[in-house]
Amino acid sequence: MNLTVELFLFLTVIFISAIFRSTFGFGDALISMPLLALFISIKTATPIVAFTGFFISVVILILNKDSFSISKIRNLIIFSILGIPLGVIFLRDSQEVLVKTILAITLILFGIYRISNANFKELKSNKYSWIFGIISGALGGAYNTNGPPIIIYGTLKKWEPKEFRILLQGIFLPTNFFIIIGHGAAGFWTHQVLLYFIYAFPLLVLAIFIGTKINKIINQEKFHKFIYIFLIIIGIILLLKTYF
Numbered sequence: 116m117n118l119t120v121e122l123f124l125f126l127t128v129i130f131i132s133a134i135f136r137s138t139f140g141f142g143d144a145l146i147s148m149p150l151l152a153l154f155i156s157i158k159t160a161t162p163i164v165a166f167t168g169f170f171i172s173v174v175i176l177i178l179n180k181d182s183f184s185i186s187k188i189r190n191l192i193i194f195s196i197l198g199i200p201l202g203v204i205f206l207r208d209s210q211e212v213l214v215k216t217i218l219a220i221t222l223i224l225f226g227i228y229r230i231s232n233a234n235f236k237e238l239k240s241n242k243y244s245w246i247f248g249i250i251s252g253a254l255g256g257a258y259n260t261n262g263p264p265i266i267i268y269g270t271l272k273k274w275e276p277k278e279f280r281i282l283l284q285g286i287f288l289p290t291n292f293f294i295i296i297g298h299g300a301a302g303f304w305t306h307q308v309l310l311y312f313i314y315a316f317p318l319l320v321l322a323i324f325i326g327t328k329i330n331k332i333i334n335q336e337k338f339h340k341f342i343y344i345f346l347i348i349i350g351i352i353l354l355l356k357t358y359f
Contacts (some may be wrong), residue, residue, distance in 0.1 A: 116154055124154055125311060129167060130318045135342070136171050137326020138333065140280030141266060141287075142342065143168055144259035149222060149349045153356060157214050157258060159307055161206065162298040164259045166312045167319055169291035172284040174323050183281050187274075190241055191265060194248025195255065195290040202256025203297040215357045218258050222350030225263040226343040238271035251286075255294050261287070280330070 128150045136143030144164050151160035176183060185192075206214060247268040255261030265286055269279055298304060 121154055122311070122314065125151065126315060126318055129163075129315045130322055133167060133171060133319050133322035134326045134329070136168070137175065137323045138329045139339070140175070140283040141262045143171065145222060145225070145262060145346055146342075146349070148218060148258055148260060149353045152215055152218070152353060157218075158206065158303055159305065159311075161258050162295070162303040162305075162308045163311050163315075165255075165291055165294045165298060166308075167315060168259065168287060169295060170316075170319055171323060172288040172291060175280070175284045176288060178327070179281050179284075182278075183285055185285055187272075188282050188286050190244040191248045191251070191268065191286050192289050194245040195252035195261065195265075195286060196293050198249040198252025199256040199290065199293050199297050201249075202253040202258075203294075203301050204256075205253070206257045206301070212357055214258060215353055218260060219350040219353040219357070221254070221260055221263060222346045222353070225266075226345075226347035226350065228267070229343040230340060230347075237273045238268070244268065252290060255290055256297055259294070261290055261294075 128147050132143040132147035132150075135146055147164050147167075148157075148160060151164070247264045251261040251264040254264065262283070265283060269282065274282060
């Protein structure tokens with residue numbers, strides 16, 4: 116693929132996914148990772164998305180620092196960090212086909228779960244948070260999809276929609292930091308990764324501004340259903356591209 120075309124596609128994907136993350140507080144990796152995997156290596160896409168996610172979390176938390184409370188998510192943060200090395204080791208030692216397959220299946224199952232509007236009993240205890248945290252950290256370390264386990268946990272805990280966006284950033288910020296460090300230790304900070312992040316930086320700032328504005332006016336329920344259908348389609352396309 117022509118380098119100019121690749122860069123244009125990369126910036127387009129990052130911009131769209133960053134707007135979604137800035138609007139709802141999650142979902143950037145679920146959108147960007149499978150799309151980026153269509154034209155660049157997973158081992159290149161993963162650290163780039165980690166850098167962009169970290170930056171978005173920092174800005175959102177700074178803008179909403181008065182509304183943030185760490186008490187609800189302390190255990191999730193701790194165990195997510197502990198799970199990161201498992202994912203980094205898996206990414207470093209695994210074949211890319213396996214990584215893409217797991218990513219696609221994760222997208223499909225997560226989309227189906229959310230579309231089904233499954234009504235589970237409220238999870239009142241925090242004693243199971245370590246399970247969600249470990250899985251989230253491992254998924255994040257492997258391919259930045261640490262969101263789904265946390266989203267499911269928040270759903271089971273009946274978090275209010277308004278606190279979802281802020282609490283998620285409180286989890287993603289420290290976990291993304293350690294994911295980035297893990298990627299550096301594993302040798303994933305290549306010249307291309309750092310250069311592409313620099314190219315994306317101005318668009319990230321614009322995306323955060325746009326996403327914050329959209330967050331105040333959009334009908335989130337209808338938009339979420341569209342995105343979950345979109346994620347299922349992306350997962351299916353990624354599976355087909357991997358094996359055919």
